[in-house]
Amino acid sequence: MNSNRECAEYFRNQKVYDRCFQELWKKWRSYGRVAGKITLKETSEQERRAITGIIGKVFYERKIQFSFAEFEAGLQRTRFAPVDMKQVLEEYFGKKLQTSQTEQKEKEKQKNDFLLTILDDFKKKTGENSVAAKWLETVIARKKYGNQVIIKEYRKDPQQAEHLVKNAGNALLKLEELKDMETDSPLAVFAADVSGNPHYFDRGSPGGMLLIHGICYLKNADSPENAHSWRKLLQSVRIIPDNVSSLVHAYGLHLMTKDGLHPAYEAFCERKEPYVITMENMRGILGTQAEEKVYIVENEMVFTYLLSHLCDQSATVLCTSGQPRSVALLLISMILKGKAEIYYSGDIDPDGIRIADKLWKKFGDGIHIWRMSPQDYEKSCSMEKIGDSGISKLENISHRQLKLTAEAVKIKRLAGYQENILQELLRDIKGEA
Template sequence: MCSLFQKNKAYTRMFIEMKKKYIKYGKLSGKIFLENLSEAECSALSAVLGRSLLPGDFSISVSQLQAALNETKYCGVELEALVEKYFNEKILSNSQKRDERTELNKRFWDAVLHEAGSRFGKDAKGILWLNEMREQRKYGYQRIIREREKSRDGIKEVLMEVCNALAYLQQREGDRKENVRLAVLGAEITKNPHYFDRQNAAGRLLISALSFTYKIEEPKAQEGVLALYYMAGIAPDDISSYTTCYGIHFYEGDSEHEAYQYFIRKGEKYVLTLSNLSRLARADSSRKTVFIIENQMVFSQVCEEMRGEEYSIVCTSGQLRTASLFLIDLLLKSGCKLYYCGDIDPEGIEIADRVIARGSGQIFPWRMTREDYYRSISKDILAEKRLKRLGKIGNVQLRELAKLLKAEKKAGYQEQLIDLMVEDIKAVK
């Protein structure tokens, strides 16, 4: 029907402009503009319009172009149909594309939820996650959209396996004696031990699903992911996460672990990985009081001052590693009181708040008062971006400290409080 137009490249720009207009507005109307017509384009368009054209800018209304077309052998052919024939494709407007995507999206989610519901039950954690993801467009929604472009059936199967993993973990909750390794979870669910590795879509979506299940923001950093796995009963890489101790007693069953007992007798610090901790039944303090220090250098100095005396001290080394969280939980179960001291800066207060919230009534801020702040205050000016982190502090004492920090806009550091920290520890009977 339009081989004449297709063979003559002088018509190309006119058809491209008509296509753009239809895609944008869903119809051909208004005017078509062509800048700097060439001699060839003038000749080609003149044949259609029945009048001479000169090189330069050119515009014509769609109605004029349709009328001119009706004077040729294409009489009765609509411009929209001619454009589709020219490009050999069904041209959809932006609005039509959106409607089509919406319909495809609805059919996809309906199919996913129907299959998941029939396999796992309407109240399964996986179903709750899928519904939340669909309605709120979070907890992995965008990743699914991207993966769906590659393979609709492929991502649908991934979602079923993630739901399967959630059901498996839920089943283990009641009688869980130890965490299941991530590779074992993959092999158990799919026969592929690497299926839920973080670099795979299934691994990332499992993290999204667990984040929804435990009502936390989806973690991006390694330690946040490890902490999430720990909450869910999954054992990932368990040697890169560690914590450092002094004077903490560890038990295998009813017997004290000889290796750590030896460190205590020698007055030495010792490092435990998450792997070490996962094999221990209990952690305790002879005085039922444990001091937790964020800063490694401060921890080392305090331990030197304590050498030969049995006090219990833990170092978290900045951001909370999963091993530190694991140890804190063990100490809480033993009825210990924990005192946490961090730098008085936005990050330090934020971490302290998280630690204290973990053990209601058993964990307390330590050396993080107004007086301690002014003793440790530095000349470092805090950026507003960092100060914004202080907007959601839960602990009352730390919230007051956060207000002070916002007013002064300067950080306080633990190094200035070492002597006072040593006095506090030695005062414990």
């Protein structure tokens, strides 16, 4: 029998050496040779005696340490000598032993070969200068525009990763067709057409993330930071995302079309009733008409209370239901272009303050922060405590008044809610002192 194999078989049958050989394997992977020190903690008396029998050193403590070279020299004094340590380890574990660096290089080569094979396929089927081929060339060369998404999925399942890359490339080719046809396509329809699955390019899915990276390549753009910029990026290539879930509640806001005021929303305005506007409804809307002051609140219950107490008084009031979505941001832009002033009020807690601050940063002084001063905070305070993670959100607030309010919240660490200042909000809208 081969001495290396015989040696490995002997030690494999002596379980007391198992931890020692595990560490020997790790050291060879790190150094690629007999090098380094082996440390075994909480050893048993049997383990210590076994190691002593090989290297000739007596151990008394439960934690023992010896060099790889000492162990290898000990083996060369046994009946198995001469032995090759690398081959002994390979026989012991039943697999090829490579250094971590060599293994990493092989994995990198396999990954590049994987991408180059798909690239070659794209070039053969769609031409060397097709958008799919050029995108994948950039992914490979610059490690950008989806490289991390591809590698993550490749590690999970190479075959599924191949489908993912091909679907993303085919999607970019399809986008070129849409551009030439000058037509829009709903995201679900587009996804089904490319992959057979209407949810394949949903936001946050591997396909959705890779599609966005591909579009960023087309547009030479940065990755979208939020849902609104994600929506805008898709729309820039004539893909229409879900336009129903992005909505805002409104009262007294007139919507303009090329043919004049929108008749359906005019009916609500004439009846002095609130209504819902989605992104789908905004197709064909060119602008808005509003009262000189437009009031925006964050909370649906607050919105309902204010409308029920306006007593048919003329007013324009919107409700964002928390974080303003795309339709709300679009309407705010149109309202400001119409020269109306906007007064925004939200809950006086970390999330509410951040939302207000972001709106002001985006739209400037056309947005007036309304009823969110330190004095309003005192009136709106609840008994709900704010934890450390919430308090940390109050850093880097830019608006001057909101900065002061944020400092007050940091001290008191209690959330303030619009429901506690309903009368003040109502008096402001009514213009009462």
